[in-house]
Amino acid sequence: MNHKPVLLKQTISSLLFRKSIKKNTNLLEKYSLIKQKGSFNGIFVDGTFGRGGHTKELLSFLDSDSMVFVFDKDPEAIVVANDLAKQDNRVNVIHNSFACIKEELYSRNVNYVDGIMLDLGISSPQIERGERGFSFMRDGPLDMRMDNTKGITVSDWIQKASLNEIKDVLSNYGEERFALQIAKAIIAYRDKKPFTSTFELSECISKAIPIREKCKHPATRSFQALRIHINNELLDLSKCLKSSIDLLNPAGVLSVISFHSLEDRIVKKSINSDLLKQNVYIDLPIYAKDIPEPSMRSVLRIFPSKEEINENPRSRSAVLRVSQKSY
Ligand SMILES: C[S@@+](CC[C@H](N)C(=O)[O-])C[C@H]1O[C@@H](n2cnc3c(N)ncnc32)[C@H](O)[C@@H]1O
Known part of the structure; x- marks a missing residue:
């Protein structure tokens, strides 16, 4: 099973044309200029x-x-990354969370980078392979760990969790109103x-929900919630965003593709300078110009675009x- 990359051209343009991007830049137009520009240089991270x-x-x-430093938690992704690194010495593989x-870059004597991209969530091979336990559409062991060499499975967690813990996970990470x-159940x-x-699990959840949403499996929200919880996804994301701000060179770019509103809200709050100003300085008795x-x-x-969504329905909920970084 292949994985079709989402918002590919726009993400790559944002990294390569980082010095000239503005609020109204059309990244697809920029992409069409890449070949005329010759080659680009920099140190990048694919988290x-x-x-x-x-x-x-x-x-x-x-x-x-x-140089490109690539991270993944998933051992199967790391096998593919290692194969690529054997053919291309610009690729450096790190089997760890972003x-x-x-810590990982500092330990390799890399203190600054020019661009960081994150394409959050799970890949098509992870969801398609029933044995990874991510999908309510395919039967398999109830696992859902991205890194299945460590940590606990959803099955083990459910066995020990209290009613309130399960309810909170479903409600906080799945925004499930029947939590x-x-x-x-x-x-x-x-x-x-x-x-x-x-x-x-998906049968048990389906039976517990009194209504049906059009075109949505009743276990969708709960499976998302359990996956986010078991992989510590939101905390990992906010740690990475915080570190990225320190790691980027002036004019360096952070490009994040998220697939649901919880992730996107964290990204928005971490990077939006207007919000930062409001939150941090609103009560201080100083002028805006002094901030x-x-x-x-x-x-x-x-x-x-509509065309991308038609070609790759997985992209429909994506936002880049x-x-x-200021310069
Ligand atoms: C949507 S896929 C990325 C697909 C990739 N851009 C491509 O074109 O093939 C997300 C990948 O990120 C990995 N991942 C998710 N959260 C991670 C984290 N905190 N640290 C490292 N890898 C993570 C998943 O294991 C998965 O392989």
Whole structure:
């Protein structure tokens, strides 16, 4: 199963044309200029390598002195990344969470980078392969760990969690309005027999929900919530965003593709300098002109085109936020 990269051209343009991007820049137009420009140089990070769609596209425009550091939690993604690194010595592979971006780069004597991209969530191979336990559409062990070499599976977590813990996860990370009913049904089931498969859980959730949403499987929100929880996704994201601000060179760019509103809100709050100003300085008795410029400014927010959504339905909920370090 291949993974079709989302918002590929726009993401790569944002990194390569970082010095000239403005609020009204059309990144697709910029992309069409890449070939005329010759090759580009820089040190970049792909925090979510997956199957390497974004990394390979970036590499194709970089000169031989450039470097790309690629992260993934998933051992299967790391196998693909290591194969790429064998053929291309600009690629440096790191099997770890992007939450550790600063520590990992510092330990390799890399203190600054020119661009960082994150394409959040899970890849098509992860969701398509039932044995990874991410999908309510495919039966498999109830796992959902991106890094299945460590941590606990969803099945083990459910077995030990309290009613309130399950309810809070479903409600906070899945925005599931039937969180309490579902949590009660899960507890009643697991007290008789541990959940071992994704189908067992999705059936239990479906039965607990009194209504049906059009074109949406009843277990969608709960599966998203459990995946976010078991992989510590939101905390990892905010740690990475904080470190990225320190790691970027002046005019360096952070480009993040998110797929649901929780992720996007974290990205927006971390990078939006206007919000930063309001939150940090609103109560201080000083003039706006005396306030130091925040270190990041939000530049662009881009959605996939209708054509991209038709070609790749997975892109329909994507949003790319591009922000830039002040210079
Ligand atoms: C949507 S896919 C990326 C696809 C990639 N851009 C491509 O074109 O092939 C997300 C990938 O990021 C990885 N991932 C998600 N959160 C991560 C984290 N905190 N640290 C490292 N990798 C992560 C997942 O394991 C998955 O392989």
